[in-house]
Amino acid sequence: MAQPLPESTVAAGPFSAWLRRMRRSLLGKEGMDVPCGDCVGCCVSGYSLQLRPEDQRAAARIPATFIVNAPGFAQGHLTVRPLSSGLCPMLEGGRCSIYADRPQTCLDYDCRIFAAAGMDAGGEDKAVINQRVREWRFSYPEPMDRREHEAVRAAAAFIRDRRDSFSVRVPAGPMGIAVFAIKSYEVFLDPAVVNKNGAEVARAVLEAVRNFDTSA
Structure with a gap:
């Protein structure tokens, strides 16, 4: 609803x-x-x-x-x-x-x-x-602002709705999902992501999260 x-x-x-x-x-x-x-x-x-x-x-x-x-x-x-x-x-x-x-x-x-x-x-x-x-209302002064917001939302929706695509346990609560999406949103900037199956996207998300966490 x-x-x-x-x-x-x-x-x-x-x-x-x-x-x-x-x-x-x-x-x-x-x-x-x-x-x-x-x-x-x-x-x-x-x-x-x-x-x-x-x-x-x-x-x-x-x-x-x-x-x-x-x-x-x-x-x-x-x-x-x-x-x-x-x-x-x-x-x-x-x-x-x-x-x-x-x-x-x-x-x-x-x-x-x-x-x-x-x-x-x-x-x-x-x-x-x-x-x-x-x-809250974000602004989009450049086209990339909107593209990145759409990518973050796509990442969050995938993590929330396609949990069966992951080989490991991923966050189920809102904060965990949102953080995972912020870390992995770049996966969904690639137009080719729509041609990948769920398991491939899930692997890309996990790799993006790992790369983010090790970049500190």
Whole structure:
């Protein structure tokens, strides 16, 4: 079912410029600069908050009762669990109480990635983010901006809908799919991709992701 169009729109910026910066962010080379305005969607949607060892200023301001070990993360990485309401415990009066010292996870989070991939951030628990995702509008100052956006969406649709084409497990959640699409979109810039079977495209996607991850 098609999602309802939002009553308002929010400028997301030129697509290709955003894409380049997002790829640098995924490589840990640069953070994102998100024009959030008064939106606090990521603060009210039940996200756990990763604390890296370098997030010392944030860790010093977060009560220890909210911090737990993070299974699956590297040694020294911790997690701030959301409240049962889904709110970040550091949200006070609708605003981040540690904004100046917020951890890198917060600096890197950019819900425009879902708009780029053409999907919501999740279910009803992500309703606030989903609303903003549907409001984002990228601009296309050059033909390549639109071509790259179409390629990212094609990559996300393939990863989401053609999972049986992959020989290994690929992300199933919206964030994982969107990140995979950002890493592998160049596969879908090639017009010849339409002449390849699913297994061939899947191999090309995995190779693109591996090449991206090793380019840091």
